[in-house]
Amino acid sequence: MYIYYSTFVSGFENAVKDFLIKSLDKTKIVLLLDGLVVYTTTTDVNKVKELRFVNNTFILIKEFSDKNLSLDLMLNELVNNAKLNIPVLSVRQKTFRIITSKENQLSAVDNTLLIKLEEKIKYFTKYRTNRKKPDIEFWILLRSEGRGFFGMRITHNHDSAKSLQQGELRPEVTNILCQLSDMNKTDVFLDPFVGSGAIPIERVKINKYTRVIATDNDKKLVNYLQTNVQRMNLKIEVYNGDALVLPSIANNSIDKIVTDPPWGIFNKKSESELNIFYTQMLQSFFRVLKPGGVAVVLLGQRELFLDLLKDFTDKFILEQNFSVLISGKKAGVYKIIKK
Known part of the structure; x- marks a missing residue:
């Protein structure tokens, strides 16, 4: 051994x-x-x-x-x-x-x-x-x-850093995020800030889901992912939509959300703008998640998000949080459960 x-x-x-x-x-x-x-x-x-x-x-x-x-x-x-x-x-x-x-x-x-x-x-x-x-x-x-x-x-890198797009997560990170969500074969899974699709693609590879839904408000990214999904023959439903509203997602219909929303670095949002953004995001997540549903969120603004969660204690339970390094940058991962 x-x-x-x-x-x-x-x-x-x-x-x-x-x-x-x-x-x-x-x-x-x-x-x-x-x-x-x-x-x-x-x-x-x-x-x-x-x-x-x-x-x-x-x-x-x-x-x-x-x-x-x-x-x-x-x-x-x-x-x-x-x-x-x-x-x-x-x-x-x-x-x-x-x-x-x-x-x-x-x-x-x-x-x-x-x-x-x-x-x-x-x-x-x-x-x-x-x-x-x-x-x-x-x-x-x-x-x-x-x-x-x-x-x-005994291993080889799943994907080289050169093959990743700006802001795209490595497979080992997306795998951890998906596993933290307590995966189940009956899950209806959502990534509302899908970007290039690293998280839902990893979830499909793990093969524990009923449906995998991916949305983004960037039409170019949506078109790119739709083409990629077809090429790879993956069962991922890709839609163009605002994650702060999620108009195509019904109330209490999602089991798991795993996502990597904007950190405010590349799009240069101020702290007050991020506070409003994350508040609307949490309200949107609360609407679409089933009672007991899980959201795993990766963010760069750790203290800001932890403070914000204090205003949502009647809606979510913070079960786990991790202070991590992603591509050399400090970040936080939060696992919250809808009450």
């Missing part, structure tokens, strides 16, 4: 812990840090590497802990370690490279030590070095709290 570690969006520690336990068999959380979790599971490695709520997953080969730890110290220890227990998952994997990262930034290391470690991995695995386009990556990861990890990466 392997020991794994996965990286994820900072701030979602408790959510990721719960999702791991629900998704995998006999999961034991060994260590939970900000944006990283170490765990064991009896689930097959091929299922572990398909988890969509984490950024990347690795098989742990060696762990380090020292307040004076550095990448070169880790490299030196790996070079001089008697043996590296490196798993071989596929006979088709024949080339590798080593990636070194300090506090989530790729960092240069002593090249002599790096070459020595490459030679050692080649000796134990019979792999060949390929620093440009390898079959396998070994990562040496150094964190700010003096912990380090050496592991073999």
Whole structure:
């Protein structure tokens, strides 16, 4: 049984812990840090590497802990370690490279030590070095709290950052948001600020819904998503409409809302304008949600929205909230339930 570690969006520690336990068999959380979790599971490695709520997953080969730890110290220890227990998952994997990262930034290391470690991995695995386009990556990861990890990466990015549009969420974020909504196969699901469609597309991929509805007041985005949905053959109903009114949505008809409304950054709304905007949004959500319906909302204005929710205590219960980092920006995720 392997020991794994996965990286994820900072701030979602408790959510990721719960999702791991629900998704995998006999999961034991060994260590939970900000944006990283170490765990064991009896689930097959091929299922572990398909988890969509984490950024990347690795098989742990060696762990380090020292307040004076550095990448070169880790490299030196790996070079001089008697043996590296490196798993071989596929006979088709024949080339590798080593990636070194300090506090989530790729960092240069002593090249002599790096070459020595490459030679050692080649000796134990019979792999060949390929620093440009390898079959396998070994990562040496150094964190700010003096912990380090050496592991073999078993995942590939679901979508590269270059393929995402401005403001579009990564799949691992949309997956977490959808899972926080307590998904059910009978759900009528709505994203009223759909944008490019990342959230409803992820919800359809999870395959727990009766209907998935997506609306936006930007006709160009609606046309883009309608074309994309047809091309991908997805069952998503896409409409042009104002999320603050939702004229095409009946009262008490929606089970779950998961959405990423404007943060006020790209459209440069003032705080007072955002206050009015979010008030109208919550009123609209209250109208269309069924009693007990859930809304999961991702916002950049954390304090403003928390203060605003105090005016809606007769309408909503705030069940969970998370302070997270999305693309390097501070944000909040709020799970509210209609009374």
